[in-house]
Amino acid sequence: ETGVTQSPTHLIKTRGQQVTLRCSSQSGHNTVSWYQQALGQGPQFIFQYYREEENGRGNFPPRFSGLQFPNYSSELNVNALELDDSALYLCASSLGTGVLPYEQYFGPGTRLTVT
Amino acid sequence: RKEVEQDPGPFNVPEGATVAFNCTYSNSASQSFFWYRQDCRKEPKLLMSVYSSGNEDGRFTAQLNRASQYISLLIRDSKLSDSATYLCVVNGGNTPLVFGKGTRLSVIA
Numbered sequence: 474e475t476g477v478t479q480s481p482t483h484l485i486k487t488r489g490q491q492v493t494l495r496c497s498s499q500s501g502h503n504t505v506s507w508y509q510q511a512l513g514q515g516p517q518f519i520f521q522y523y524r525e526e527e528n529g530r531g532n533f534p535p536r537f538s539g540l541q542f543p544n545y546s547s548e549l550n551v552n553a554l555e556l557d558d559s560a561l562y563l564c565a566s567s568l569g570t571g572v573l574p575y576e577q578y579f580g581p582g583t584r585l586t587v588t
Numbered sequence: 589r590k591e592v593e594q595d596p597g598p599f600n601v602p603e604g605a606t607v608a609f610n611c612t613y614s615n616s617a618s619q620s621f622f623w624y625r626q627d628c629r630k631e632p633k634l635l636m637s638v639y640s641s642g643n644e645d646g647r648f649t650a651q652l653n654r655a656s657q658y659i660s661l662l663i664r665d666s667k668l669s670d671s672a673t674y675l676c677v678v679n680g681g682n683t684p685l686v687f688g689k690g691t692r693l694s695v696i697a
Contacts, residue, residue: 579633
């Protein structure tokens with residue numbers, strides 16, 4: 474096991490609602506990245522946090538936002554949920570900034586269904 | 589052109605077979621390369637990093653050709669437990685890691 478944990482495991486929300494997903498990084502890791510994986514696709518990068526600051530963002534709208542806490546755990550918030558937001562949300566922790574991407578270790582993911 | 593492209597799957601092979609996966613990437617400035625394995629409805633797990641000199645880990649061999657922007661993964665003596673989706677991963681220009689769509693492997697008894 475990687476030591477990266479995510480909660481909740483599964484979640485069902487209604488279109489227009491807001492959701493918060495949580496991630497605890499592996500001990501000693503200071504960087505957390507979030508990915509969205511739709512069915513049949515590879516994970517798509519949402520954003521990365523390094524020492525509590527956003528350190529890169531993928532092609533996702535502003536209604537996807539995040540936080541990193543002093544203990545390096547992280548949250549992903551999604552506002553105004555849309556049906557296409559239904560996916561597996563993965564958190565990955567690593568040591569480093571991602572500029573030289575160190576190996577990333579994934580949590581088990583949160584499966585979000587928007588109805 | 590997609591940043592990371594992989595062989596379309598699925599690959600269905602008998603136990604003991606050798607199978608090779610290929611991957612191409614578009615960003616010539618990419619510096620780091622990985623293969624991840626993902627089991628059905630599970631998270632991706634790092635299989636191996638890929639180095640310019642090529643590297644081997646047991647039955648798995650990864651190769652990188654920077655000139656052709658091409659990465660490969662060779663699995664020898666396939667086991668039933670190798671059945672999974674294999675993701676080619678490259679560090680991108682604006683994002684730390686860019687994943688291919690993955691290639692599904694089914695090893696059949």
